[in-house]
Amino acid sequence: MPDWEITATTIYCEDVDDEVTLLVYGDGASICTGHHKYAWPDTETAVAVKKKSKQSGKKLGCSGAECHRIVQYRNKWLGI
Secondary structure, eight states, X not given: OOSOSEEEEEEEETTTTEEEXXXXXXXXXXXXXXXXXXXXXXHHHHHHHHHHHHHHTSOOOOOOTTOHHHHHHHHHHHTO
């Protein structure tokens, strides 16, 4: 087990066209703040995503808990 408790970084996520924070805990658990916000959006967020999708010409949406960004960040900190 690592000698640290938690690490975090904020990145720009192209999948949702917004900044999200990736968190990795010393026990290996990892989360992305964008996952909850964009996987189960409230009405305001859903409308904003739909508008951004139209403007960008591509469908925006969260890739889920196993997004390559969070997996790479977790693996970096766990030495995998």
